[in-house]
Amino acid sequence: MLRHSEFHRSHRIGWLRAAVLGANDGIVSTASLIIGIAAAHASHGTILLTGVAGLVSGAMSMAAGEYVSVSSQSDTETADLARERLELATDQESELKELAGIYIARGLTPDLAQQVAVQFTAHDALGAHARDELGISEIMNARPVQAALASAVTFAVGAALPLLVAYIVPTPNTVLYVGIMSLAFLALLGGLAAKAGGANMWKGTARVAFWGALAMTATAAVGSLFGVVAA
Numbered sequence: 001m002l003r004h005s006e007f008h009r010s011h012r013i014g015w016l017r018a019a020v021l022g023a024n025d026g027i028v029s030t031a032s033l034i035i036g037i038a039a040a041h042a043s044h045g046t047i048l049l050t051g052v053a054g055l056v057s058g059a060m061s062m063a064a065g066e067y068v069s070v071s072s073q074s075d076t077e078t079a080d081l082a083r084e085r086l087e088l089a090t091d092q093e094s095e096l097k098e099l100a101g102i103y104i105a106r107g108l109t110p111d112l113a114q115q116v117a118v119q120f121t122a123h124d125a126l127g128a129h130a131r132d133e134l135g136i137s138e139i140m141n142a143r144p145v146q147a148a149l150a151s152a153v154t155f156a157v158g159a160a161l162p163l164l165v166a167y168i169v170p171t172p173n174t175v176l177y178v179g180i181m182s183l184a185f186l187a188l189l190g191g192l193a194a195k196a197g198g199a200n201m202w203k204g205t206a207r208v209a210f211w212g213a214l215a216m217t218a219t220a221a222v223g224s225l226f227g228v229v230a231a
C-alpha cells in the first residue's frame with residue numbers, strides 16, 4: 001500500500017484535548033483554591049489540606065463527567081449503528097440510493113457515485129454507512145473508561161504542580177509563588193498543546209495564561225476579603 005509523506009495530527013485530537021483540558025483544569029482550579037485560602041491567612045497545614053482535597057475531588061469529578069459524557073456518546077453511536085443495520089437489512093435499495101446520494105453531494109458524477117456505492121456496499125455496507133452517513137469512524141470510537149482515566153490522571157498531575165509549590169514555599173509567599181509558578185505551568189502547557197496540535201504557540205500560551213490569571217486573581221480577591229472579615 002502506497003504511504004503518502006504528508007504529516008497529519010488529527011489522530012492526536014481525542015486524547016490530546018482530554019489531556020490538556022484535564023491538566024489545565026487541575027492547575028487552574030487547585031491553584032485558585034490554594035491562593036484563595038492562603039489570601040485568607042490560613043495556616044500551611046490548612047493550605048495543603050485544601051489543595052489535596054481539591055486534587056482528589058477535582059480528579060473524581062473530571063473522571064465522572066468524562067465517563068458520563070463519553071458513555072452517552074457511545075450509547076448514541078451504538079443506537080445509530082443498530083438502526084442502520086436494521087435499515088440495511090430491510091431496505092437495501094433506498095440505502096444504496098442514499099449512499100450514492102452522499103457521494104454525488106461530495107462531487108462525484110451520478111454514475112461513478114453509484115459504482116462506488118455498490119462496491120462499498122458489497123465490501124462492508126454498515127462500515128460505509130457508519131463512516132459516510134453517520135460520521136462514525138474508527139478515530140472517534142468512544143472509549144469512556146480510557147477517557148475518564150485520562151482526564152482524572154491529567155487533572156491530578158496538573159493539580160499536583162501548584163500543590164507542590166505550596167508545600168515547598170513558606171506561607172507568607174504562597175499567593176505570589178503559587179500564582180507565578182501556576183501561570184508558568186499554564187503557559188508551558190498551552191504552548192505545548194498548541195504545538196502538538198499544529199496551531200499557533202503564542203496564541204495557545206496567551207489563551208490559557210489569561211484565563212488562569214483571571215481565575216487566580218478572582219479567588220485571591222475573595223480570599224483576602226474573607227481574611228479581613230474573619231480577622
Ligand SMILES: [Zn+2]
Nearest residue numbers: 095098129133
Ligand atoms: Zn444509511
